[in-house]
Amino acid sequence: MRRFLKVRWGVLAFFLLFSSLASAQQSPMPGERSVAGEVASLLRQGQILRGGAKVRSVCATGALDVANTQCIAPSSITIDCSLGPLQFVENNGAFTFNAPLDDGNCFVMFYNGASAGTPTPGGFTVGSNTGSAFTTTSTNLFTVSIWRITIPGVGSTSGYTVFAHQ
Numbered sequence: 001m002r003r004f005l006k007v008r009w010g011v012l013a014f015f016l017l018f019s020s021l022a023s024a025q026q027s028p029m030p031g032e033r034s035v036a037g038e039v040a041s042l043l044r045q046g047q048i049l050r051g052g053a054k055v056r057s058v059c060a061t062g063a064l065d066v067a068n069t070q071c072i073a074p075s076s077i078t079i080d081c082s083l084g085p086l087q088f089v090e091n092n093g094a095f096t097f098n099a100p101l102d103d104g105n106c107f108v109m110f111y112n113g114a115s116a117g118t119p120t121p122g123g124f125t126v127g128s129n130t131g132s133a134f135t136t137t138s139t140n141l142f143t144v145s146i147w148r149i150t151i152p153g154v155g156s157t158s159g160y161t162v163f164a165h166q
Helices: 002-024
Strands: 076-078 086-091 095-098 104-112 119-122 141-151 155-164
Touching: none
Parallel strands: 076 095, 086 104, 095 119
Antiparallel strands: 104 141, 141 155
């Protein structure tokens, strides 16, 4: 039991030390140069991000077909923005796209296949202006901006806007 407590205390001490070092780092003010060796922290807000990363589009269903060539929408899909900020899905029949269950935002490109149906939103809190109308014309493309935001003690809301690309 003592050994277990020593190990746990050691892990906790390391975490507290790392957290205090990370939070002690200050982000440079506008016009200031960043200091080499700055520590990025997932626990601190307002950090300056320099450089970047390439973002790859991912299948909105979380998996491609067996041949890894298609991402066909099932009859109902719940959008999961944690899969990535850029997602896609093929519309080959009417389907429902449901509001995310967790906070986040993403863009999902719907591309119409040969037997496209009309996508139907579900679980969103929106007014009458949600952007462009969906079509069922083969090869048409639509980007749908989707978000969910929670205000602690108040509740959450999910919305979407459709952008047609034809």
